Amino acid sequence: MNIDEFRAELETRLLIEKQYLTQEASSVDEQERLELLGKFNEKYKELIKRLANENGIDLNASYPSENSSDSERLSYEQIILGKTMSVYDRLSDELYEEITNI
Secondary structure, rough: OOHHHHHHHHHHHHHHHHHHHHHHHOOOOOOHHHHHHHHHHHHHHHHHHHHHOOOOOOOOOOOOOOOOOOHOOOHHHHHHHHHHHHHHHHHHHHHHHHOOOO
């Protein structure tokens, strides 16, 4: 699985988690709604680990790159976080808007 496929799968699974948390928000008080944002962050981290495990990716292994020297090598986890953070940011912003407008 390449990084773009990983990102797409992660986005799909995060959308499902966001929908679930939005539904949960309607049955909790205001303070607990804001705690759902932390829960979403944890889901993001868990999903990265789960997807990596499902696809045989060692998050601590160095990501192969033609342009970097050995001292500049990034791990798969660093590359994945860099490539998926915009998805997380967008969905967490949407979640915040949805749960604060209930």
